[in-house]
Amino acid sequence: GFGSGDGIPAHTYIAGVPFLVQSRQHFSASSSASEAVLTAQSDIRKLFVANEKIGVLLLNLGGPETLDDVQPFLFNLFADPDIIRLPRAFRFLQKPLAQFISVARAPKSKEGYASIGGGSPLRQITDAQGEALMEALCGKDIPAKVYVGMRYWHPFTEEAIEQIKKDGITKLVVLPLYPQFSISTSGSSLRLLESIFREDEYLVNMQHTVIPSWYQREGYIKAMTTLIEKELLKFPKPQKVMIFFSAHGVPLAYVEEAGDPYKAEMEECVDLIMEELEKRGMANPCTLAYQSRVGPVEWLKPYTDETIIALGQRGVKSLLAVPISFVSEHIETLEEIDVEYKELALQSGIKHWGRVPALGCEPTFISDLADAVIESLPYVGAMAVSNLEARQVTSITGHAKCLLFVFCM
Numbered sequence: 001g002f003g004s005g006d007g008i009p010a011h012t013y014i015a016g017v018p019f020l021v022q023s024r025q026h027f028s029a030s031s032s033a034s035e036a037v038l039t040a041q042s043d044i045r046k047l048f049v050a051n052e053k054i055g056v057l058l059l060n061l062g063g064p065e066t067l068d069d070v071q072p073f074l075f076n077l078f079a080d081p082d083i084i085r086l087p088r089a090f091r092f093l094q095k096p097l098a099q100f101i102s103v104a105r106a107p108k109s110k111e112g113y114a115s116i117g118g119g120s121p122l123r124q125i126t127d128a129q130g131e132a133l134m135e136a137l138c139g140k141d142i143p144a145k146v147y148v149g150m151r152y153w154h155p156f157t158e159e160a161i162e163q164i165k166k167d168g169i170t171k172l173v174v175l176p177l178y179p180q181f182s183i184s185t186s187g188s189s190l191r192l193l194e195s196i197f198r199e200d201e202y203l204v205n206m207q208h209t210v211i212p213s214w215y216q217r218e219g220y221i222k223a224m225t226t227l228i229e230k231e232l233l234k235f236p237k238p239q240k241v242m243i244f245f246s247a248h249g250v251p252l253a254y255v256e257e258a259g260d261p262y263k264a265e266m267e268e269c270v271d272l273i274m275e276e277l278e279k280r281g282m283a284n285p286c287t288l289a290y291q292s293r294v295g296p297v298e299w300l301k302p303y304t305d306e307t308i309i310a311l312g313q314r315g316v317k318s319l320l321a322v323p324i325s326f327v328s329e330h331i332e333t334l335e336e337i338d339v340e341y342k343e344l345a346l347q348s349g350i351k352h353w354g355r356v357p358a359l360g361c362e363p364t365f366i367s368d369l370a371d372a373v374i375e376s377l378p379y380v381g382a383m384a385v386s387n388l389e390a391r392q393v394t395s396i397t398g399h400a401k402c403l404l405f406v407f408c409m
């Protein structure tokens with residue numbers, strides 16, 4: 001089953017980053033202005049531009065675009081052994097079970113998607129984020145192509161990979177669009193990617209890095225805080241508002257048996273946002289709860305619905321819901337939070353309700369993602385050299401060493 005070694009050791013995926021950090025420190029410590037070095041440096045830059053094609057692969061969940069897509073989408077989801085964990089001996093039941101559950105759940109799911117316009121907005125939003133990221137990278141002098149690979153619906157990860165190969169990408173940064181890592185989300189996508197890479201000669205030889213999670217990035221934390229701040233100011237008494245972080249749940253066993261870092265990353269993320277809010281002079285109380293459980297097993301607690309009721313009973317009058325586990329609007333923000341939880345809150349005695357929008361294409365957020373990509377570019381030795389231009393120079397030998405270092409990587 002899941003506990004038996006299928007868990008992804010998330011952090012071993014960051015191959016290359018230590019190199020990057022090392023080379024940057026090296027370069028800024030040494031400095032030079034010799035003509036020879038400058039020539040060599042611009043040669044390297046030319047070489048870099050001529051020979052490298054940088055790609056960014058955004059990984060996301062995917063969602064049904066029409067109501068007819070709902071059942072096959074659910075089938076793909078439940079057929080994923082990272083979503084429904086069966087003991088190894090029962091793996092042969094995965095597909096029949098997925099068929100059964102997807103057909104059984106489809107009517108309820110369809111109702112939800114029908115109420116938000118007949119399909120998921122995820123593809124459109126993710127495409128727009130990809131476009132924005134490409135522009136942001138371009139603005140930071142890193143021309144790159146951005147690809148979208150969905151786990152359970154179009155454009156599938158396999159399609160993105162085909163395009164990456166066709167385009168002859170030589171350096172790839174893999175960026176899951178989930179701020180916090182979970183076995184069931186980023187983990188599942190990365191495991192799929194790993195199996196595709198392993199069987200493909202081109203991909204095995206392509207330099208690539210993975211950003212397993214990025215909830216702790218300053219740019220992301222600041223962008224979230226700004227969104228919260230804006231919504232707080234819409235309340236009659238902003239300082240009295242309970243900030244209610246609602247994250248998508250996972251079954252408890254993922255965290256307690258399989259070692260999913262999801263809960264820990266979520267809690268740290270909330271702490272970081274609250275610290276940033278405090279820095280900006282706000283001292284609101286906050287709560288973290290988990291929403292959207294499905295199936296018969298126990299999920300991460302406290303549950304969002306129970307927590308809303310309890311807060312109402314405690315006399316909380318103003319609640320600001322903050323979706324925290326995902327960066328696009330989707331069925332769970334537009335339907336579950338905006339309709340179901342809002343209604344529950346008003347019934348539970350909450351008088352003032354607000355909801356923070358998902359980050360979407362918010363410019364400071366996209367710019368931070370671009371920085372994350374640049375910081376993770378695999379083997380950026382040549383890039384670091386191209387940065388030397390603006391720097392003051394004292395020693396040639398230092399640079400010679402740097403260049404050697406670059407070529408040895």
Ligand SMILES: C=CC1=C(C)c2cc3[nH]c(cc4nc(cc5[nH]c(cc1n2)c(C)c5CCC(=O)O)C(CCC(=O)O)=C4C)c(C)c3C=C
Binds near residue numbers: 061063077084250
């Ligand atoms: C961080 C985000 C998410 C986690 C963790 C996650 C785990 C998880 N989800 C299911 C079951 C379903 N998820 C469904 C939709 C869905 N899930 C996420 C995100 C996370 N899931 C998103 C953003 C979406 C919506 C996509 C969209 O179309 O807008 C669905 C289908 C919808 C429904 O019927 O409710 C199911 C089912 C499990 C079992 C799980 C952890 C094991």
Ligand SMILES: [Fe+2]
Binds near residue numbers: 248
């Ligand atoms: Fe989900």
Ligand SMILES: [Fe+2]
Binds near residue numbers: 292332
């Ligand atoms: Fe869900």
